[in-house]
Amino acid sequence: MSVVDSHWTALPRLQLVLGGLTFGLVALVTMAPVFVVIFGAVEANVWHEAFIENPINRSAIGYSFLLALRAPIAAFIGFLIAWLLIRVRIPGGRLLEFAMWVTFFIPLLPVTLSWILLLHPRYGIINKALMSLPFVHSPPFNINSVGGILWVHIAASSVPVMVIVLGPAIRQLDVSFEEVARVCGSGPIAVFRHITLPILAPAILTGAVAGFIKSLEAFEVEQLLGRPVGIFVYSTRIYDLASWEPPNFKAAMALSSFMLIVLLAIAVTYQRLTERNEYATILGRGANFRQFTIGRPRWAISAALFLVVAISLFFPLFMLVCGSFMKLFGFFNIATPFTTDNWRDVLGDPAFLSSLINSLVLSGGAGLGGALIYSIIAYLLVRSSLPGRRIVDLLAWLPWCIPGILFGLSMLWLILASPILSFLYGSIISLIVIMIVAQLPIGVQMMKVSIRQIAVELEQSSRICGGGPMRTFFSIVLPLIQPILVSIFVIVFISALRDISTIIFLASAKSQTLSLLMMQFATSSNLEASAVLGVITTAIVVVVALLARRFGLQVTAQR
């Protein structure tokens, strides 16, 4: 009889204290934004002022939800692409999949810059090219619009994310479901419509809901493209309110309290959906996976997918590099449009070097610290019998639905309000902490999955041989989950490197990062310098992604 009992031993007092401390800390940092919002918004008339008297706030909420509609669209397109990539044997399939990964990792800001270069109403290359046609008299595209913002998100991030998120669900689908239908007499398209799509519909729906929640926290694209023409979303409006002199925290908190209620409501729905979805994937756990081999059309499919990757990755990157060498961003028709001055200026700027160092310290610190902290929390959640496990499990998931900008803002509030924390003000440590907290949900989740996969006997053997719980954790558990530690390090590293909205309130001149410097250049119309930083940041991301792939990064299977 093998009774797998997670509470397999009574914890000595020291571990009880340490474990309790860890749980308490998790509860504290995850609940902080909620408390701050509640305290901040509790004043009378704030809601009235925030929503009735201020039409910009109302429209910000409206635009946020309008723009979040990209999630269902991207879920559908992403599903089609993922299905083709995974289930059909097409030329260059592996390269395409890796390209999706790189696209997923690349920061949004540089990509936005290159789309400005292409679709700007005044100097966008595509607009100009089309206007040279005899019957086009006004620029057909405008990047500074709802359509422009949607386009950048869908092409550069939403679709690749969906491809990656939906991949595992498609892989887990037992092919025999489809084969039975074929034997019963359905054609391949009927099978897709009647069997594949309905079985995977819950997965697509959960993907869409998750994407919807994540969309509501988008910041830099909206700031760069929407703000100049008066299109505000929740996060850019919060940024605006809080960076006034003096900052209007009350209005920001009122706005946040509304968003928080909506987000939590959607998040609870999402939790319900995933619970049901887990059941569906267990049913289909056949590992019976086969690719279709088809004739000619595979070339057409491959070409179409390469076009998608070209639009979302190669083309923007190429334009970004071009932009970084331009005298005047977007103006190709002046006498000598290209120069290396931008690179010389940026690389010679002392702010660049300090930002680079700050970025690497932040990303490395958050990656290392995160990997260790998440593994401890996940281990306690999975294996210990500590009281309050279930609550902490739920709380560890909370940051997932809280927008980064709100996290940053509440952390700033806490630092300013409490004398104990004031030493953190503007320090790189505060940035590292906030990034670790922001990535807590995905880190702990991935860790939990991988710790559950370790047979508990491996740990029990070590205990019986004479190794205490700590010793067992460090010499048995950690080495066994080492591949996932690498994956989590990479994810947190890259997230911290590209993050803007979470850290923007917390950074000072001395803790300025590459991403923030890039944002600062971009919003102060120094798009050339911003493009230079964009190229550098992208290069770092690609190198890290390649290295991680080398060292056996297996994120695909885990997400």
Next chain:
Amino acid sequence: MSALTNSNAAQPSPEPVLRVRNLSKIYRGARAVDSVSFDVYAGTVLTLLGPSGCGKSTTLRLIAGLEQPDAGEIWIHGRLVASAARNVMLPPEQRRVGLVFQSYAVWPHMTVTANIGYPLKLRRVDRNVVASKVSEMIRLVKLEGLGDRMPAELSGGQQQRVALARALVYEPELLLLDEPLSNLDSALRKEMCTQLKDIQTRLATTVVYVTHDQEEAMSLSNFIAVMNHGVVEQLGSPDRVYEQPATVFVRDFVGRTIRLRGVIEGNADRVRVRIGNQVIRTAGVDPDTFSSGVAVEVSMRPEDVKLVKEQDRSSNCIAGHISELSYYGDRFEFTVRIEGTDEQVAISADKRQHASVGDRVLLSIDETHLKIWPL
């Protein structure tokens, strides 16, 4: 049940290596282990034998410290390691026991040498001593030349031996084995069983062995505790458990049994049982226990029943007809229907037997090995 190891077990040492008293563990309201008590003396093997879910593995896990008892106490070498009443619960690492899991649990990220050496490293043993002890262990379990292999490169039997070496290397006071052979194929199981016994005798290790396989239990142990529904039904030497089963469960679980229903026929000196229209004699059954006319069940081991020809008829025979017959190469398996009843008896017979379905046969019963159970 508080049957302790019986007196012929008494080793010179008065103090048992393991003492378990009234041990209980409750899972979701059900008593997985129900007031179990036994002692294990130095150098002996006690086997917990029973079907899956009988509580044998849970008992072992309680001893190892992987579960906390809800009642009862456990002493190892006179040291109280767990007591529900006194709120004592030593963690596994402080109990100085060794454990081999059914799944081996050989750490996949360490070589064979590192796996075996790990317990010594924990004890901060000098590196040279570790090396020599590990190679001694590797020789003992016959894994010479495989020290640098990773577990994934080993067969199931080899991993098994790594797990055993790892559990023995630090000379634990008590070795716990949780169905260690059940994942091996049957030929390998026999071989490992012999090796295990050999190693146990050579090191004079004290062992608690958990299995559902009675052959393993018979060949390895000095004592067997047959468990069912969390309770020890009988505790005794292998031959005693086999020959003198204390309960119906033990009788049917350990070994094969032939059972026939009948009625007691009164007789002053010997108990006779009428089966259909035939009567068989018993020996060694106290006539006072059963009164005439009582319905009973007669049980015997298949090896105590012989198929005989009419001319070889002995005094204690019962007749029947062959209703089924299967050929197994080395033997025949017959199903015999006893005359005048619906009772069927399955027995095996010599391969040179020439019988066919429908033949009338006689079953000669060894009266001394016959047992009578009230219905």
